[in-house]
Amino acid sequence: MLDIQNLQVIFGTGRLQVQAVKNASFHVEAGESYGLVGESGSGKSTVLRAICGLAPISGGHVRVDGKEVTTPRGKAFYRTIQMVFQDPYASLHPRHTVDRTLSEPLAIHGVKDAETRILQALREVGLGPSFRFRYPHQLSGGQRQRIAIARALILRPKVLLLDEPTSALDASVQAEVLNLLEDLRHKMGLTYILVSHDLAVVAHLCQRLLVMRNGESIEETTSAALRSGQASNSYTQSLIEASQGFSRDAPQPASSLAT
Amino acid sequence: MTKPLLEVEDLRVRFHLRTGTVEAVRGVSFQLGRERLGIVGESGSGKSQTGRAILGLTPPPGEVLAKRLTFDGIDLLTASKRTLRTLRGGRISMVMQDPKYSLNPVMTIGEQIIEAYQAHVKASRAEAHDRALAMLEAVKMRDPGRVFALYPHEVSGGMGQRAMIAMMLVTEPDLLIADEPTSALDVTVSMEILRILDEFVSERGMGLIFISHDLKLVSSFCNRVLVMYAGRVVEELEAKHLREAKHPYTQGLMRCLPTLADDVHPLPTLNRDPSWAL
Numbered sequence: 001m002l003d004i005q006n007l008q009v010i011f012g013t014g015r016l017q018v019q020a021v022k023n024a025s026f027h028v029e030a031g032e033s034y035g036l037v038g039e040s041g042s043g044k045s046t047v048l049r050a051i052c053g054l055a056p057i058s059g060g061h062v063r064v065d066g067k068e069v070t071t072p073r074g075k076a077f078y079r080t081i082q083m084v085f086q087d088p089y090a091s092l093h094p095r096h097t098v099d100r101t102l103s104e105p106l107a108i109h110g111v112k113d114a115e116t117r118i119l120q121a122l123r124e125v126g127l128g129p130s131f132r133f134r135y136p137h138q139l140s141g142g143q144r145q146r147i148a149i150a151r152a153l154i155l156r157p158k159v160l161l162l163d164e165p166t167s168a169l170d171a172s173v174q175a176e177v178l179n180l181l182e183d184l185r186h187k188m189g190l191t192y193i194l195v196s197h198d199l200a201v202v203a204h205l206c207q208r209l210l211v212m213r214n215g216e217s218i219e220e221t222t223s224a225a226l227r228s229g230q231a232s233n234s235y236t237q238s239l240i241e242a243s244q245g246f247s248r249d250a251p252q253p254a255s256s257l258a259t
Numbered sequence: 260m261t262k263p264l265l266e267v268e269d270l271r272v273r274f275h276l277r278t279g280t281v282e283a284v285r286g287v288s289f290q291l292g293r294e295r296l297g298i299v300g301e302s303g304s305g306k307s308q309t310g311r312a313i314l315g316l317t318p319p320p321g322e323v324l325a326k327r328l329t330f331d332g333i334d335l336l337t338a339s340k341r342t343l344r345t346l347r348g349g350r351i352s353m354v355m356q357d358p359k360y361s362l363n364p365v366m367t368i369g370e371q372i373i374e375a376y377q378a379h380v381k382a383s384r385a386e387a388h389d390r391a392l393a394m395l396e397a398v399k400m401r402d403p404g405r406v407f408a409l410y411p412h413e414v415s416g417g418m419g420q421r422a423m424i425a426m427m428l429v430t431e432p433d434l435l436i437a438d439e440p441t442s443a444l445d446v447t448v449s450m451e452i453l454r455i456l457d458e459f460v461s462e463r464g465m466g467l468i469f470i471s472h473d474l475k476l477v478s479s480f481c482n483r484v485l486v487m488y489a490g491r492v493v494e495e496l497e498a499k500h501l502r503e504a505k506h507p508y509t510q511g512l513m514r515c516l517p518t519l520a521d522d523v524h525p526l527p528t529l530n531r532d533p534s535w536a537l
Contacts, residue, residue: 039445039446039447039448040416040445041415141302170301170302170472171301171472171473171474171512171515171516172301172511172512172515172528172529174515174516175515175516175517175526175527175528175529176528178517178525178526179525179526179528182524182525183525197445197446198446199519200516200517200518200519201517203517203519203522204517204522204524204526226519227519227520227522238447239446239447240519242446242447242449242450243446243519244479244519245475245476245478245479245480246450246453246454246457246476246479246480247479248457
């Protein structure tokens with residue numbers, strides 16, 4: 001479905017040049033859920049942004065269904081791939097109602113039956129029609145993230161790019177949104193690429209994942225291997241340890257080893 | 260048993276709004292010695308307002324009421340502004356969540372630490388300078404001299420947070436209130452920050468109130484945990500006994516977290532019982 005080969009993303013020129021992604025390659029099958037894990041600055045979000053055209057592709061290949069993506073991306077691309085952003089407080093237009101937010105992609109793509117599509121999208125994400133004419137500030141964080149998911153799903157894409165979809169949410173709300181995402185994937189046969197710094201969330205939602213650090217991919221592993229604690233790479237191992245909580249007799253943390 | 264450092268009894272924080280009165284904290288009581296106390300709860304549970312009320316930082320038009328709110332024998336509710344000013348930043352200090360918003364953007368990190376130190380301790384500039392550098396080293400800055408001259412926007416989130424901790428600890432406070440000190444940071448960096456705080460508690464006998472929404476983190480770091488829901492403490496327990504929590508809210512919070520240890524699909528969600536908020 002999605003094939004990334006030696007992807008490079010470079011921002012700026014000359015002295016200010018930053019290589020955000022140095023070399024990332026992975027392949028995602030249709031219907032699969034793939035995770036990208038790493039700390040801030042590891043380039044995991046930039047990979048997602050490069051896929052959907054929000055960051056430049058400076059080198060390498062991004063292929064969707066075997067075809068190289070064009071810049072700028074066409075309408076057909078956005079009917080296949082949609083993105084859900086991290087912060088539901090920042091990613092919804094504060095002065096647009098839910099109805100307007102959801103009808104915008106339909107208008108751009110010239111979809112006819114907007115009315116039924118909006119109501120259906122709201123139902124799919126577990127919100128009733130009563131939410132249709134609310135503004136974002138009248139919604140809780142979890143409800144906003146549901147609207148963001150509905151907005152992404154309304155064009156019936158095949159792939160969802162999820163950039164830290166639950167890290168701004170409370171634990172109990174996170175569980176609800178994770179369940180919703182899993183449910184939707186099974187019902188609609190979606191493909192996910194999930195970016196998160198939380199290993200447990202990635203292991204919960206994804207089968208395979210890529211560990212990134214400083215713009216490079218460190219190791220590709222499976223969530224089963226994560227669960228059993230089998231990670232060949234010492235950096236992955238230190239991430240697993242850190243996710244277990246604080247420990248008084250831990251060795252030197254990984255981030256002091258390099259950078 | 261020595262006298263507790265901080266005693267809080269029936270603390271209430273109220274906001275009188277046009278639409279009526281909102282009680283953000285509704286009768287919280289606890290005592291703190293020289294230990295690590297965790298306060299856990301979700302957004303809106305009143306955990307941050309509890310921490311702010313202790314320091315007298317409740318934003319207007321908020322109103323703080325308590326039967327008892329004493330720090331080392333000093334009544335914080337009736338104390339003069341002057342007394343409070345010497346306590347705040349001197350003997351009690353607070354680390355905020357986001358270093359981006361809580362550091363002064365137009366002052367170098369070193370200057371800010373010096374300012375904090377000289378506001379409370381009579382010291383020459385050279386002395387304060389040395390203290391600030393030593394403090395930056397104590398919070399494990401790799402190159403203290405360089406960081407000293409940097410502005411907050413020039414450092415990463417983890418370094419900013421360490422700079423703030425350095426500033427808060429330079430006066431060697433007896434009590435530190437840390438409001439989500441690691442929530443904006445990566446896991447491995449937050450472990451480092453916790454290790455620094457941990458050292459101060461165990462070596463200098465500081466009392467620590469650690470406010471967080473992360474139950475797992477708090478239970479591994481603190482001695483005791485207060486679980487807050489809708490402005491009340493629903494449960495107080497020893498951190499190591501968190502697994503045996505009695506209250507359905509605490510149990511629910513524990514269960515709805517995905518873990519690496521087991522694979523549950525779908526995740527159990529929290530059914531909020533209206534009676535918890537009563």
